[in-house]
Amino acid sequence: MSSQLDLRNAARVGLLAGVVTLGISAVGMLESFDTRDLIVGLLTLGQLVLFSAPFFAGYRVTLGEGKSDVGPAAVGGVVAGALTAVPPIALILLTLAAPNIRNSLVNVSPELISLLSLGASEVVGSLLLLVVMAVLGVAGAMFHILPDAIRKPLVSGLGWMLGFAILSEVSLNILRPVLGRGLMRALFGTKGITPLLAAIIFVAAIGLTIWWSKNGKQRYESRKAAMSEAQIKQSRRVSIGVGIVSLLILPIILGTYLTEVVDNVGLFILMGMGLNIVVGFAGLLDLGYVAFFAIGAYVMGILTSQGALGIGHMSFWLALPIAVGTAVLAGVTLGIPVLRMRGDYLAIVTLGFGEIIRVLATSDLLKPYIGGAQGILQIGKPTIFGFEMVKPIHFYYLILAGVGLAVFVASRLRDARLGRQWMALREDEDVAEAMGIHLVSTKLLAFGIGAAFSGLAGAIFSARLSSIFPHSFNLLISINVLSLIIVGGIGSLPGVVVGALVLVGLPELLREFAEYRMLLYGALLIAMMIARPEGLWPSPVTKREFHAAEEEEAMGGAQ
């Protein structure tokens, strides 16, 4: 009876994986991923995705039952893997039956069919796919019941190898000046890594993992346990120092293109830090956050532009406090009418506010002042002691300083009285007020401080690009910032950084993803909410009763 139920589950999981495969094939994602080599000559990103489906379906079949026996696991794996192949095979055969299918399914190209049928003809390829996927299903099932001592090194070996291959462009950029031409060619293809490098990484990762679990971990932990209080403090100070130094030299290692990517991520971190105060700390769902970003950018633009629209022709540094101040003022102004609103109502009103600002920016009414759809051009660059900041690396340091300031402010306030007031407000507004908390000032401070960071990000954004257009300030920015907070872990400061790296940094690096960015965003958000609703790096509970002294020390050290 129970084995029958298992088979039904295996069939369900397998068909689900198959339907997902069919879906991403039909929208063209698989084919577009196939143009990206991971390991030159061996594996493309498209193939990886295609073969992951039966593997994970097989893996999933044995999940949740503890370590089951080899026999039932293999049967479940075969069923799940083979059924994963059914929907794609149906697609292949459909192209045989109806050659002009492309009229309605434009992405079902010969290249896609050739990818799905593994390079063979349709009928042979279908059978081949069935067999390969069934085998992969068994592999997935077996993988799950492998003992940890074998599975863990394998996971890390495969993980590092594939991760490195996907991000090969980053390492290519970093290593190009260091390695010679010949060595480069031996290790990297135009896209992806060579089998040689893949093998090196695979073996090295496995070796390190085995060494770590055999010796390293114990040695590390015993050494850590033997450290005195002063040594712990010193090692913490050293690691913070190393962290700061590596942040400072990072753009030099990364090169121009990657620094530009990091700049972009940094601006989103800055906005995320601000929105995290509003949404994460105070629980006020703000969907119009882009408005303050736009206000900061436009004020900076108008005040420093050398073009026709510029007034004041101020320097960046003079305009910066005005831009941030205007954003704060807008934040407080928005805050006043929504003081009594909660949850969905607040979200809708703030959404409207964001749209109003965007519409105003495109409007004919304000066109004489802020340029309408033509935007503002020739925005001034910041200068320090006569040195003009133009390159991404210069802005990197500017943004780093801004992020540092935001982290400082957010972490100090979180651990202070105001942070507690915000959290109480988030948990239960009525009771918070009944505790003696002044709702008006607490909410307005959250809106104001949150808007300040967004305004700061906007001001830097506009100086960095030298010209701004209204379409840069659409709703999608607000959604992106909110998503990165949720993915990172709502209310968590490191979570904002992790979220921005995943949601802003990764898509920039994987340009094949660009077209399917929103699809992957949606899938990622759903997966996160099911598997890890607290976020990638959730905020820890602050220990106050017993570890107060140590906590203070840590905070003091972090600055």
Add this chain to the structure above:
Amino acid sequence: MALLEATNVTKQFGGLTAVNDFTFTVEKGAIDSIIGPNGAGKTTFFNCITGFYQFEEGAIVFDGHSVNGRSTDQITRMGISRTYQNIRLFSQMTTIENILVGMEPQLHTSWIGALFRLPPTVKEETKALNEARRLLDFVGLTGKGDDLSRNLSYGDQRRLEIARALAAKPKLLLLDEPTAGMNPRESAETTEFIRRLRDELGITILLIEHDMRVVMGISENITVLDYGAKIAEGGPSDIQSNPRVIEAYLGRGAAASATIEIES
């Protein structure tokens, strides 16, 4: 001297009169109770005192100052704290953070000070933390200060709610069914604890309670509400034998026979 004086308070929800022409006083240093059947308007009256509801008619004067038209935070700062019938802790905050929030009326430093760790702020925060630890001990939650309050047991959550209310250093503490859902032993402990609050801290206490053992055990003065109106007032023994009270609880027919049971 009366600490709390309510005169002719009336609160209506549309056509329903929840509190009807209610006049009521609590003496300083007393432990008094309001009882009555479900829906009699007891919690509504608490909500009128604490500013959750604005009432249509009448006046409530606390410690010589009117509470009419004041917001809940102002009333808390005047010296009235409360607990809730269905526990309303800040569930994602730790035990000690809940108490620290309760301490709000005593805290005065601003966020600017917190940003730069100015000496007055640091001093105030240290003092508040020590005071919170002391309160933790007082209500018997030592060692649970860093637990999220939603992870506490039911009884501990009730204690924490009282500790949070005490943190405001109130003159008057309103307890809304403090022993609801407790077994007889826990109820007895809580009763003893409430008495300690008055005897050791000198806080005047007004409670709503359904457990007659608790009510009769600690109340000095009991007021009975039914359909929003006061139907009886007096010491425990007066109330127990009052036919109108028995009628309100048990219905007209049962009243006569029940009187004998309660007295025995």
